[in-house]
Amino acid sequence: MATLPSIRISGLGKPSEAVAVIFAEKENKLSDQAVDMVGGDAAFIERAAKISEFEGKKSSFLDVIAPEDSAVDRVIVVGLGDAAELEESDWRNLGGELVGKLKSLKIEKAELRFDAPDASAETLAAFAQGGFLRGYVFDAYKTTKKEEENNADWALSLTIQCGFEAEAAAAWKEAEAVAGGVLLARELVDLPPNALGPVEFAQKAVDLGALGVETEVLDVEQMEKLGMHALLGVGQGSRRPSRLAIMKWNGGKDGDTPIAFVGKGVVFDTGGISLKPGAGMEDMKGDMGGAAAVIGLMHALAARKAPVNVIGVLGLVENMPDGNAQRPGDIVTSMSGQTIEILNTDAEGRLVLADAIWYTQDRFKPSFIIDLATLTGACLVALGTHRAGLFSNDDELAERIHKAGEFTDEKVWRLPLGKEYDKMIDTPNADMRNTGGSRFAGATTAAQFLQRFTNETTWAHLDVAGTAMGSNKNAISQGWASGFGVRLLDKLVKDHYENS
Numbered sequence: 001m002a003t004l005p006s007i008r009i010s011g012l013g014k015p016s017e018a019v020a021v022i023f024a025e026k027e028n029k030l031s032d033q034a035v036d037m038v039g040g041d042a043a044f045i046e047r048a049a050k051i052s053e054f055e056g057k058k059s060s061f062l063d064v065i066a067p068e069d070s071a072v073d074r075v076i077v078v079g080l081g082d083a084a085e086l087e088e089s090d091w092r093n094l095g096g097e098l099v100g101k102l103k104s105l106k107i108e109k110a111e112l113r114f115d116a117p118d119a120s121a122e123t124l125a126a127f128a129q130g131g132f133l134r135g136y137v138f139d140a141y142k143t144t145k146k147e148e149e150n151n152a153d154w155a156l157s158l159t160i161q162c163g164f165e166a167e168a169a170a171a172w173k174e175a176e177a178v179a180g181g182v183l184l185a186r187e188l189v190d191l192p193p194n195a196l197g198p199v200e201f202a203q204k205a206v207d208l209g210a211l212g213v214e215t216e217v218l219d220v221e222q223m224e225k226l227g228m229h230a231l232l233g234v235g236q237g238s239r240r241p242s243r244l245a246i247m248k249w250n251g252g253k254d255g256d257t258p259i260a261f262v263g264k265g266v267v268f269d270t271g272g273i274s275l276k277p278g279a280g281m282e283d284m285k286g287d288m289g290g291a292a293a294v295i296g297l298m299h300a301l302a303a304r305k306a307p308v309n310v311i312g313v314l315g316l317v318e319n320m321p322d323g324n325a326q327r328p329g330d331i332v333t334s335m336s337g338q339t340i341e342i343l344n345t346d347a348e349g350r351l352v353l354a355d356a357i358w359y360t361q362d363r364f365k366p367s368f369i370i371d372l373a374t375l376t377g378a379c380l381v382a383l384g385t386h387r388a389g390l391f392s393n394d395d396e397l398a399e400r401i402h403k404a405g406e407f408t409d410e411k412v413w414r415l416p417l418g419k420e421y422d423k424m425i426d427t428p429n430a431d432m433r434n435t436g437g438s439r440f441a442g443a444t445t446a447a448q449f450l451q452r453f454t455n456e457t458t459w460a461h462l463d464v465a466g467t468a469m470g471s472n473k474n475a476i477s478q479g480w481a482s483g484f485g486v487r488l489l490d491k492l493v494k495d496h497y498e499n500s
């Protein structure tokens with residue numbers, strides 16, 4: 001992986017690096033601490049600001065070469081705008097923007113004085129996390145590295161000075177643990193499908209053993225014994241055998257009811273016999289974005305030693321057309337005993353989740369299940385790339401997820417479930433069919449299908465087809481793989497489900 005920024009927290013003191021970074025509020029207001037950072041006389045900054053019409057607006061930057069007698073050689077001023085108005089996500093974005101700026105200026109070492117109204121350990125940690133996340137570039141397959149903003153060999157070391165060092169260091173440690181989970185999720189989504197099959201993906205879950213996560217991996221034979229013919233039917237056209245990975249993080253008390261997360265891990269989705277068109281098919285390497293978020297979340301929770309018992313289940317398959325692939329018209333029996341008529345082999349994610357969700361509720365009796373899946377193009381049509389679709393049989397859980405998403409800036413929007421929609425997946429030939437039979441309400445009919453496998457467990461489904469992959473570049477991400485869901489679910493768990 002790319003060289004990530006190294007971010008260190010320190011107490012207040014004289015700058016030890018030649019490049020100082022300070023904040024300015026709107027109208028270019030510098031705090032006493034900012035002035036202190038540059039050596040006690042900030043007249044040269046005021047002058048430079050005037051000449052370049054820098055006004056301290058949010059996300060604006062001023063880059064000044066310091067006079068000879070200054071404590072530093074160069075000063076970067078970061079505009080905060082109305083600092084008292086900044087929310088945690090603004091701080092995260094500002095951190096990302098600063099790292100982008102330092103990188104474009106080819107600065108390798110810098111020292112920042114973190115001083116602003118309402119500055120706290122939490123805002124500092126969010127800022128640092130944004131900077132860290134911005135540093136991720138998928139360059140594992142670049143044998144020659146170009147000198148551009150994306151240049152991943154560029155190693156930034158950023159020291160952040162503040163007057164609350166101990167709290168800030170503790171908060172950053174947690175935020176860095178969570179960021180590690182986000183980057184794991186991004187990397188898995190970015191990896192090419194030839195490198196990441198179901199077996200390799202399951203190994204990534206096993207690798208979390210280093211953080212204290214226990215993983216079991218079920219192979220095809222074991223899943224056959226359990227009757228998981230919905231999941232196995234999807235993988236039967238692939239040369240690469242399916243897997244179910246079951247991760248456990250036991251950070252809570254022994255015997256405490258766990259919470260559970262289930263991810264769609266289709267390592268590549270050709271559509272199967274209902275083959276997708278060729279254009280853009282390469283994007284379907286990201287059809288394991290739900291599973292990537294679940295493994296990223298497990299990483300985050302374990303790395304910050306969250307006091308909660310959590311189960312993470314990944315349904316790992318490849319959907320290929322082949323002489324042995326399943327056909328439209330096939331009827332399979334799921335682990336739940338319910339039969340499914342396959343109308344379209346490209347509606348495979350729900351088949352994988354049907355068995356993964358049933359297995360999870362049956363074995364662990366969790367207090368809730370949240371599944372994440374790049375499930376439907378229809379969800380993308382409805383919500384675009386800015387919000388994930390949320391479906392739930394529980395208003396309280398839905399509300400909590402919504403709020404966590406607003407806070408972490410991984411937004412969701414609730415879409416309906418209902419009896420009327422449920423009827424759309426009935427068929428005369430089996431207990432249900434795997435598509436709604438028309439283009440109408442495609443995200444809902446898929447969710448409705450999943451609901452039939454929850455056995456009335458408290459449940460929410462996040463359709464991340466538009467948010468986990470193909471994402472736009474922004475302050476904290478270079479684009480395509482976003483790691484969507486990791487920070488949101490970490491926040492949800494932290495706010496509501498941890499032992500104090």
Ligand code: BES
Nearest residue numbers: 287344346347374375376377378435465
């Ligand atoms: N993996 C796709 C959904 C998808 C589409 C994810 C675009 C990300 C971007 C899923 O398996 C799929 O093919 N769904 C079909 C369902 C249909 C056949 C009922 C779809 O959305 O077209």
Ligand code: MN
Nearest residue numbers: 269346347348
């Ligand atoms: Mn598909």
Ligand code: ZN
Nearest residue numbers: 266269287349
């Ligand atoms: Zn798919």
